[in-house]
Amino acid sequence: MRNQRAAIVGKKLPAAFFRREDVLQIGRELLGQYLFTRLGGARVTGGRIVETEAYAGATDRASHAFGNRRTRRTAVMYQAGGVAYIYLCYGLHALFNIITGPQDIPHAILIRALEPTHGIDLMLRRRSKTRLDRTLTAGPGALAQALGLRVRYSGASLLGNKIWLEKGIDFHPAEIVSTTRVGIEYAGADAQRPWRFLVRGSAWSSRAK
């Protein structure tokens, strides 16, 4: 009942959504879905996802879990889908990922941008901004900061009432752009895979090169 009450705009995405094997398909389907947080207080913050990147676990050179590498940082990637993987990038920025697939399959989806819809004033405060524009939540580091997502929440369930997803828009394939992922030039042939997904024409996407 508590979880029902936590829903803001629609039904929560269930464990079965996250535990499917096809990380590329989930990466596409996450576009248009709502991501919400209620962290450090009563206020809900979030919006509709407009940009994702899929990381295909053991076989993907761009993945932290390539070759089934296990470190303290990446241990949560091996849990069953539906938990957060949050790590520190360049020593500064928390990057938020959704772990997908069955247990021991370390698939992850990086959430790169969203269209803010809820708790915009609190997100502005977390980002030390006064005006709402695309820089509030465009780019994975900016998005995580706006939502209050810190490394300490890595491993948190996405099925509870602190961090969760809800049903939003389902886009037609023609409304989705797929292109190469950002910042993984070291990944050889995997750097060329079109595993970054964007809502076509969205004004809220990152402009990373």
Next chain:
DNA sequence: CCGTCGATCTCCT
């Protein structure tokens, strides 16, 4: 508008 650069944690060589 664009390119450059510093910040500074985790993991790898």
Next chain:
DNA sequence: GGAGATCGACGGG
């Protein structure tokens, strides 16, 4: 010792 799933400040055109 070096690089990285980044961002924002700064200086030049």
